[in-house]
């Protein structure tokens with residue numbers, strides 16, 4: 662079953678069109694990557710899905726047309742967006758950030774269990790549970806941003822450049838945890854990532870965007886085997 666489908670999605674910032682007919686299909690429990698050079702429209706595609714940019718075309722989530730819905734309505738349907746730059750609340754503690762992620766939930770017991778799950782998934786956060794988010798390292802902030810998104814109990818996670826600015830070993834830790842989350846929770850994912858090597862450890866398939874259009878789409882195995890992908894994205 663398809664959980665999310667984009668067809669002919671367009672978006673502009675003022676007069677400048679940056680998405681020019683993007684398509685994407687995410688199966689239930691699937692993980693799909695979006696690759697592409699700087700400025701190709703990867704972040705804007707995630708914004709179109711989460712309702713933080715006005716979009717044209719079709720965006721269907723769980724059988725419902727969500728294009729044009731406000732971001733809070735999209736979130737309430739079960740789509741959690743972890744933006745580039747992380748967006749944790751610096752003046753709140755780690756625990757408070759996790760609670761903010763769960764603000765729509767009424768199941769106190771489930772929230773407490775999910776906090777424990779996040780701390781098991783990201784043990785670094787366990788040690789910093791009373792620290793303000795602003796005092797965390799870049800890697801810990803990224804972990805907190807993902808954990809906060811998990812706390813909303815999403816069906817779909819939108820992940821924007823989760824490895825950006827992190828040391829390679831930290832980026833690998835973050836992706837290892839997200840892969841475990843995927844296996845254990847079945848949450849579907851759309852993964853924007855400059856580091857295609859890392860992305861391919863998580864996603865089943867990917868699409869490559871160039872100036873706001875899909876230029877290549879395939880399974881991870883197919884894409885990894887292509888010379889142009891190896892040259893442009895895999896350092897070989």
Ligand SMILES: Nc1ncnc2c1ncn2[C@@H]1O[C@H](COP(=O)(O)OP(=O)(O)OP(=O)(O)O)[C@@H](O)[C@H]1O
Nearest residue numbers: 674679697698699700701702703704705706745855
């Ligand atoms: N808020 C904004 N206002 C105006 N132009 C923007 C805005 N955000 C992005 N753009 C422009 O839209 C185009 C697509 O940007 P987008 O961030 O979607 O690309 P990207 O593929 O995610 O690249 P990057 O890896 O640099 O984030 C770029 O030319 C960018 O400069």
